[in-house]
Amino acid sequence: MQWATVPYATGRSTIHMLAAEAQDASGGVQYYFQNVTIANGSHDSGWQDNRTYTDVGLDPNTVYEYRLKARGFMRVETGYSVQLPAKTHAMLTDTPEGSAEPVSGELGNDLSLQVETVGTTDTPCQAYRILSTSTATDSWIASCIARRRIPHPTVHQTP
Numbered sequence: 001m002q003w004a005t006v007p008y009a010t011g012r013s014t015i016h017m018l019a020a021e022a023q024d025a026s027g028g029v030q031y032y033f034q035n036v037t038i039a040n041g042s043h044d045s046g047w048q049d050n051r052t053y054t055d056v057g058l059d060p061n062t063v064y065e066y067r068l069k070a071r072g073f074m075r076v077e078t079g080y081s082v083q084l085p086a087k088t089h090a091m092l093t094d095t096p097e098g099s100a101e102p103v104s105g106e107l108g109n110d111l112s113l114q115v116e117t118v119g120t121t122d123t124p125c126q127a128y129r130i131l132s133t134s135t136a137t138d139s140w141i142a143s144c145i146a147r148r149r150i151p152h153p154t155v156h157q158t159p
């Protein structure tokens with residue numbers, strides 16, 4: 001059995017996945033998604049007609065592993081797919097990976113800089129405050145980059 005879309009997080013407590021379409025000459029096909037990490041079966045899909053499954057009620061910022069199989073009308077099952085991991089999103093109180101800690105420093109003779117992380121985990125922002133000590137003026141510049149949502153992620157290597 002194959003994956004059409006590998007498991008991926010859609011929130012802090014949900015992971016979504018899609019099976020490749022299976023064929024059976026005698027009729028309807030059913031799919032079974034297994035959460036291997038939670039071995040008691042409480043997060044498995046059970047046999048279903050739908051090729052998609054969303055596992056809900058998971059812990060935030062946690063890796064779960066999944067595999068799937070299919071069966072035809074005569075209850076003949078395929079072997080399991082390759083087992084793949086997916087990690088749920090972090091809680092909003094968790095610091096986004098790679099975010100800046102608040103810092104400040106001098107910029108030349110009369111300028112200082114303060115940097116803070118603001119926003120949420122899903123939309124982390126860097127706020128920059130530039131203060132001029134000679135004119136007693138300051139300004140804030142916020143730079144927000146929303147995390148891209150990839151509906152169908154692909155496996156790739158980081159150089």
